[in-house]
Every structure is written in structure tokens, then in C-alpha cells.
Amino acid sequence: MNKRLITLLSIGGAVAALTACNNNEQDAQNGETIVEVNDTVITEEEFINELKETYGEQMLNEMVQTTVLEDKAEEVGVTEEQVQEELDQYKENFNAEDDDELLMLLQTQYQLPVTSIEQFKNELIRPQLILEELTREDVDLSDEAKQEYFEVNEEDLAEVRARHILVESEEEADELYEELQEGADFEELASEHSIDPGSGAQGGDLGFFSRGEMVEEFEETAFSLDEGEVSEPVESDFGFHIIEVIEKRESFEELEEQIEEALIQQEARSPEEVMEEIMAEAEINVQDPAYSDWIEQ
Structure with missing residues (x-):
């Protein structure tokens, strides 16, 4: 599986499912029957409670993390053009001719609970790009830093x-x-x-x-x-x-892109380190005591 897709799944793969549950919260409170199996009735309330019991803590934390990342979007300057470029790269990697074919592959091959390409872009691609920008924001990619790296590693870079x-x-x-x-x-x-x-x-x-x-x-x-x-x-x-x-x-100009990648790999912080930092900085107030132990501060 594509490495970036694995990361995307870890950030938001279950967000859509929980969102759907939340949209039906009122129906759940009414105990509406959704399935009858022989003489047993399964209500929407039971179904949603089971989802929350099994996946709720993980999903809630993913939703909080996605929200915290989105709040950083303006700071790091992730643009719609970058998101579209990333989407186009997915289509190329998966040999998908258009958005519809990519969506079908995401849903069937990777079991990703997204109902539209816009949802895939906004809930999965965008947060991942924001996180990547945050991991490398302190990396020195000045001409001086790149030239110094080239001079030290010229033979290995060729x-x-x-x-x-x-x-x-x-x-x-x-x-x-x-x-x-x-x-x-x-x-x-x-x-x-x-x-x-x-x-x-x-x-x-x-x-x-x-x-x-x-x-x-x-x-x-x-x-x-x-x-x-x-x-x-x-x-x-x-x-x-x-x-x-x-x-x-062999020249600096020919190898500049590789030099930047090497500096990023060498100096960038890990996604886990960045998430820990921005979660610690975020103002997160759990309003319902039932969920007070769910959020990983």
C-alpha cells in the first residue's frame, strides 16, 4: 500500500464513519429500529453505542487531531493547488483516469469510508499536507545551507x-x-x-x-x-x-532537489513529535465528563 495512504488512514480513516453516526444521533436517541433478525430487534441507538464502544476513542482523537491540524493550515500556507497536486499524484500512482475512478479504488480496494473526492481532499489529504509542512518548518533550506551540504557530500550525491x-x-x-x-x-x-x-x-x-x-x-x-x-x-x-x-x-544545480530532500530527512521532526507539540498547545476542553478520559492530551 502507498505509504502516504497508510498515514492518511491513520489520521482520518474512521472520521467519516463517526460523522455519519453523529448525524444520526437524534434518531439513535429515539431508539429507531434499523434491522430485525429473526425475533431480535437492533436499534440505531444500539448500533451507534457499539460503534462508540469499539472505535469511539480512536475516532474522537482522530477528529480532534484533524481539527487541530486544520487550525494550523493558514500558518503553514497549504494551498488548494497543493492539495490538487497531491490528488493528481494519487490518480497517477493508482492509474486512475479521473476522480470517479480514484474514489472507487479508495472505497473498494482500501475500504476508505469517503463518499466524495472533496471529502478525501479535505479530511485526509489536506491534514496530511499540513502535518508534513509542520515537520519541516524548522529545516534550513537556505542557499547557504544547501551549498554547505553539497560541498560536504558532493561525492555521495553524484x-x-x-x-x-x-x-x-x-x-x-x-x-x-x-x-x-x-x-x-x-x-x-x-x-x-x-x-x-x-x-x-x-x-x-x-x-x-x-x-x-x-x-x-x-x-x-x-x-x-x-x-x-x-x-x-x-x-x-x-x-x-x-x-x-x-x-x-554532479553539479549543485543538477542536484539541488536531492539536496533539499536530504536536508529534510536529516533535520525534519517526526510527525509524532509535531502532533504531540500542537496537541499540547491547543485549547481542548472536554465538555462531556463521559469523554474526559478519551482525549489524549
Whole structure:
């Protein structure tokens, strides 16, 4: 399951169910019958009491936390555009063509009790974005901080996009290298000869990677090549590789986004820490003594 959706479920997955219960509170007080099973009557009051007994404390705390987060929205500046961007990302991740298809997936595949996309946005996406902004609000993302991080971690930050042809024997690798020197197409040879099941069908393309992600022999060669350069066969425990570097990211400008993410991961507070802080700051007055022990202050 998508990690962000897991977080969203933890914040507000049950809010809609409790809201529906609250909307029917008056009917519950009247003891209206909702189901008859043989000779037994189940009233709405019994149903709602059972829900409260089983899920009430968790739901109430989630509703309080969502309210407290919403009060922080203006402070952190979460916009409708950000919420829409996040919604669009969900549709892309779930291969949903439109809002209706996404809503159906949320309801059926993830059992999320939302009845509309607007509810999903307002009760789940928006609070999560507010919480994320609060976790990173004290992170120093100034140009000076980013430049300092780059200078200290320049080697580890560098990324290479490469493709390779992996074969079992050195003899075959030498033959393929010679063909490449004579003008053969790298992607075609990779598709035809590479025994790497992951990249072979993609013309040998491995995408971008940084140091520490590949075996030592492969990595050392890949990072030493210039863009467009093809290596002689390189042996590793997997066989013999011919490597072509497609693109390199080494400058501050090329790596700025990764630097920001690294600083956020390094310095951001945990969501739990932020929630504890803003709950402690909030003015929460439990009016009904029956619920005095439910709220986690």
C-alpha cells in the first residue's frame, strides 16, 4: 500500500464513519429500529453505542487531531493547488483516469469510508499536507545551507544514468565491445544479448543511481566515464559488463532537489513529535465528563 495512504488512514480513516453516526444521533436517541433478525430487534441507538464502544476513542482523537491540524493550515500556507497536486499524484500512482475512478479504488480496494473526492481532499489529504509542512518548518533550506551540504557530500550525491550489457563470458563481451566500436547500436545489442532480466528489455537502461547502489567494480567504472563514453568489459560476480554512461548529475544545480530532500530527512521532526507539540498547545476542553478520559492530551 502507498505509504502516504497508510498515514492518511491513520489520521482520518474512521472520521467519516463517526460523522455519519453523529448525524444520526437524534434518531439513535429515539431508539429507531434499523434491522430485525429473526425475533431480535437492533436499534440505531444500539448500533451507534457499539460503534462508540469499539472505535469511539480512536475516532474522537482522530477528529480532534484533524481539527487541530486544520487550525494550523493558514500558518503553514497549504494551498488548494497543493492539495490538487497531491490528488493528481494519487490518480497517477493508482492509474486512475479521473476522480470517479480514484474514489472507487479508495472505497473498494482500501475500504476508505469517503463518499466524495472533496471529502478525501479535505479530511485526509489536506491534514496530511499540513502535518508534513509542520515537520519541516524548522529545516534550513537556505542557499547557504544547501551549498554547505553539497560541498560536504558532493561525492555521495553524484548520480549517473547508465546502461549495460551483461554476458557470462569474457569472449562474448569482447566481441560485443568490438561491434560497438564499429558502430553497432548499444540498445539493440543489450536487448539481444544481455542476461540481466531487469534492464535487458529496456535496452540495458539502469536509470539513475548513486554510489553504494551497484557492485564495486561496476560502480567504479560507471562514475569514471564521461557522458556518452562506453567502457571495455568489466568483470563482476554477475559476469562481464559493458557500460555506457548516458547522463551524469554532479553539479549543485543538477542536484539541488536531492539536496533539499536530504536536508529534510536529516533535520525534519517526526510527525509524532509535531502532533504531540500542537496537541499540547491547543485549547481542548472536554465538555462531556463521559469523554474526559478519551482525549489524549
